[in-house]
Amino acid sequence: MMIVKLKFEETLAYIIPTYINCNNWDADFKNLSDVLFEFGCENILVVGDCNARIGKEQCLEFNPTLLASGLSAQRKAMDNKVDRNGRRLLEICNTVSLTVLNGRCEGDKDGKHKFHRGTIATTIDYGLGAGIWLNRIKNFEVQDFIYSDHQPITVSVHAGKNISEENSGLQLLPKLYWNKRIEKIYNLTLNQQIIEVNRATICSTNGIEFLMDCINNAAKPLQQKQKTGVKQNQWFDSECKILGDTSFRWLRRVKKTGLKEDMTNYSQANKRFKELLQHKRATYYNELAISIATVKDSKSFWGKVRKLNGTSHIKNAKLDALELSKHFERILNNSIHNESLSYEMPIREMSELDTTITVAEVKKILHKCKDNKAPGEDRVPMEFLKYASDLFIENMTASFNYIYNSGNVPDSFRKSIIFPLYKKSDTKNPENYRGISFNNAIAKVFASILNERLQEWLITMHC
Structure with a gap:
């Protein structure tokens, strides 16, 4: 027990x-x-x-x-x-x-x-x-x-x-949810937030923090309440909802009146509802199984298999959070001490790498970023940057240039959420998990700009 x-x-x-x-x-x-x-x-x-x-x-x-x-x-x-x-x-x-x-x-x-x-x-x-x-x-x-x-x-x-509680930890901030319908009002509010911030503040150590505050202040009032409770299956359509609502109405009436006639009506309505659910579910999974034979790539194949089999998460894994935290801290923070850096003299400057980051570069990276990706510790998905106003992107570019020229990297760029992904064997052993890091979206944009520059420079140098 x-x-x-x-x-x-x-x-x-x-x-x-x-x-x-x-x-x-x-x-x-x-x-x-x-x-x-x-x-x-x-x-x-x-x-x-x-x-x-x-x-x-x-x-x-x-x-x-x-x-x-x-x-x-x-x-x-x-x-x-x-x-x-x-x-x-x-x-x-x-x-x-x-x-x-x-x-x-x-x-x-x-x-x-x-x-x-x-x-x-x-x-x-x-x-x-x-x-x-x-x-x-x-x-x-x-x-x-x-x-x-x-x-x-x-x-x-x-x-x-x-x-x-045992295995207690720091609570994450609520995740922001993007919806294309809020884009216009989001950007209007975002611009108002940006205008109120001094440009010198943007180009400072706290610049990124102020920009993220602007996003949160603009986005949070637009957040719709996320539905909780029983998650509806994909085969649960409007027909199911109508019969379900009818069954609910009779159930509430039974609780109110207690009449035998109402109990009979509820029983009949609920029976029809459950029969419909059974039929819809069987039809959905039969069609899904048949469709697997027609897929043309591995991504589609495994996507349909996951739909057929359901979630693949490990359930009832009694894993101590503190031990898991120590495990990742040990493998990700090796005590390696480098000698002081030495530079080739004279220091060579390369305009292709050292030039000021432009708005065009930032927009190019944002355009490549994918939607519906998990956010980092700040809980701001990429869409809130990707579809942000030009005024915001200009200020974000100015903040990036301050970081690039000063070398002062924000603390938030160094933090990520580590999700433990089970590999094999004993589910209670932290060694049997590998971590997937979820970095803040704005940090990923900055890192992608540097990566893009290096790749283009290597191609130019025929390396």
């Missing part, structure tokens, strides 16, 4: 995800009981499918902890039945001081049904809390969900000042 450990400030707390199989209920329930008896910690939250019905039982009028937490002492429940499994669940709850959260928390004051199948609506999914969890529960909400007979339970908690 999996147990999740959290730390609220200095207090340890635990979450036990639970599924008690109705076909093996006694054995599964015994396993849960043994864990609760042997665990020896009062700060426990049990959440999951218990396949038990407890009605409105467990009134805790004289529980001072519960009263102090603001939770209701008397539970409410739309499902009034108490069955044999429910009585045993209540017995273990009372024995180890677990409080049933259903029907007494904000978000579920009425004790909504958690299970809908056909004309049957019951509650068999529960949240059971003790100790610190009773004071931390902020919201206990039953979500609308038509893809399963069980309705998801969302438990929100007050985190406090700090939550300490």
Whole structure:
């Protein structure tokens, strides 16, 4: 049985995800009981499918902890039945001081049904809390969900000042998302930002930082809220959405009225919806498998294979973040000390390499840059530079020339996000991963300009 450990400030707390199989209920329930008896910690939250019905039982009028937490002492429940499994669940709850959260928390004051199948609506999914969890529960909400007979339970908690987690690290800034539709208003706002910045500031050590601030100030107000939750499959089309919305409407009506007629309508609508999903999915993957035979290049072939097989990420790899960080630090920062550099005397100047960087050079590089590439630590994708206004590119060129002539490279050019890519063998061993670096887009543009100059010079010199 999996147990999740959290730390609220200095207090340890635990979450036990639970599924008690109705076909093996006694054995599964015994396993849960043994864990609760042997665990020896009062700060426990049990959440999951218990396949038990407890009605409105467990009134805790004289529980001072519960009263102090603001939770209701008397539970409410739309499902009034108490069955044999429910009585045993209540017995273990009372024995180890677990409080049933259903029907007494904000978000579920009425004790909504958690299970809908056909004309049957019951509650068999529960949240059971003790100790610190009773004071931390902020919201206990039953979500609308038509893809399963069980309705998801969302438990929100007050985190406090700090939550300490194993393998914690620095949080990345939110990624900016480019959309061609925002290009015009983005550039108007960007120009206003640039005009307010002194040219001397651009041509200084902090020039790149000011330019990126201008991009963020212009782009962030234009960001649309990214959709979260269940990601729709490519075969999920408008027809699926219409039937899904219909099923959702009947589900909400069932929860509101509880009428048998509404339950029947919901059951029929949900059945049609699931049959359509099954048909769409089968058709999509059959057509995709057939299309693999017609591809003309390896890129298209592997793209279709990935669609067919799904994600290739390594799941459940218990890899320590600190060890992984030390591994990459060790292989990327070798302690090699070079002697002081010596130059050929007299120093030779090459106009092809030493000349001022031009706006034309920058635009040429930007034109070659590809869209939809992962950003670096600043979380600004290449599109925000590639499609920026001429005024911004002119100022970026001036900042590049300051860096080139002074030799003062911004700290941000030295930083990157390293993504560990699994190679082989033991997934817990950091040595079995190689790193892919994601550099800031503006640093890549500057490096590409230097690379382009060197390549052209070598061709000219017939090297």
